[in-house]
Amino acid sequence: MKRDRNFDELAGRFKKNIYGTNKGEIRLAVLWQHLLEQLPHLVDGPPLRILDAGCGLGVFALRLAELGHELVLCDISQALLEQAQQAFNEQRPEARVEFRHISLFDLPENDETQYDLVICHAVLEWLAEPSQSIPALYSMLKPGAHLSLMFYNINSLIYRNLVRGNLRKVKSGQFSGEVNSLTPQHPLKPDEVYGWLESSGLSMLDHVGVRVFYDYMEKRLRETLPIDAIIEMELEHSRQEPYRSLGRYMHVLAQR
Numbered sequence: 001m002k003r004d005r006n007f008d009e010l011a012g013r014f015k016k017n018i019y020g021t022n023k024g025e026i027r028l029a030v031l032w033q034h035l036l037e038q039l040p041h042l043v044d045g046p047p048l049r050i051l052d053a054g055c056g057l058g059v060f061a062l063r064l065a066e067l068g069h070e071l072v073l074c075d076i077s078q079a080l081l082e083q084a085q086q087a088f089n090e091q092r093p094e095a096r097v098e099f100r101h102i103s104l105f106d107l108p109e110n111d112e113t114q115y116d117l118v119i120c121h122a123v124l125e126w127l128a129e130p131s132q133s134i135p136a137l138y139s140m141l142k143p144g145a146h147l148s149l150m151f152y153n154i155n156s157l158i159y160r161n162l163v164r165g166n167l168r169k170v171k172s173g174q175f176s177g178e179v180n181s182l183t184p185q186h187p188l189k190p191d192e193v194y195g196w197l198e199s200s201g202l203s204m205l206d207h208v209g210v211r212v213f214y215d216y217m218e219k220r221l222r223e224t225l226p227i228d229a230i231i232e233m234e235l236e237h238s239r240q241e242p243y244r245s246l247g248r249y250m251h252v253l254a255q256r
């Protein structure tokens with residue numbers, strides 16, 4: 001039986017490979033800009049109650065805590081939750097935050113709270129049944145509340161393999177990562193995810209691509225061009241077609 005991927009064993013590599021890199025920086029910059037642009041009240045409104053489902057190291061939640069919001073962080077990985085807690089103790093000891101070692105699927109029946117904003121970033125592609133997560137996330141939103149959903153885009157993977165000449169791989173349609181790798185087990189078709197949102201009763205407000213060209217660049221260029229210049233271009237192209245649809249991840253803002 002397939003299981004949701006618990007990051008306990010990937011904890012060390014995850015921190016180094018995702019957040020210690022340009023990739024992590026670009027991802028944060030695009031997500032942050034998009035979220036604040038769509039939900040400006042995050043900056044100048046009253047504190048909100050926010051759930052980060054599958055929080056990992058809590059990097060994004062730390063930024064929201066900095067704005068004074070009240071947070072609940074949940075994850076099935078005890079190791080990552082402990083690292084998130086440590087990061088909060090060191091960087092935001094005053095934050096109003098609760099850490100829950102629980103699956104997002106089990107949270108609704110163990111927590112009657114409904115949230116103003118639910119964050120779920122880079123989690124769906126690690127789930128055995130990704131489509132089932134949307135009704136669970138929906139049930140934790142107050143009416144009118146928002147969902148910030150980021151998922152791994154299969155179209156980007158197909159395109160990257162095509163330009164690298166991995167034609168047989170594309171033909172096989174097998175894009176799942178190896179067990180214990182940081183390549184997700186379920187890259188997702190954006191149209192399918194948008195359909196799940198709609199059938200759960202969520203309205204899609206806007207979407208952007210996250211890393212629309214960096215992952216296709218030659219290694220030499222990635223290492224020599226200044227990261228600030230790359231981020232500026234990523235931000236600009238993240239919302240423009242056809243680049244948007246080529247994002248390694250898609251970030252969707254939806255509303256209940």
Ligand SMILES: C[S@@+](CC[C@H](N)C(=O)[O-])C[C@H]1O[C@@H](n2cnc3c(N)ncnc32)[C@H](O)[C@@H]1O
Binds near residue numbers: 054055074103121
């Ligand atoms: C790629 S990490 C993303 C972490 C974080 N959201 C971020 O953007 O950096 C995926 C996380 O989802 C967690 N996860 C997987 N299945 C889950 C589930 N059913 N409920 C809650 N967390 C889950 C993993 O343990 C891991 O921490």
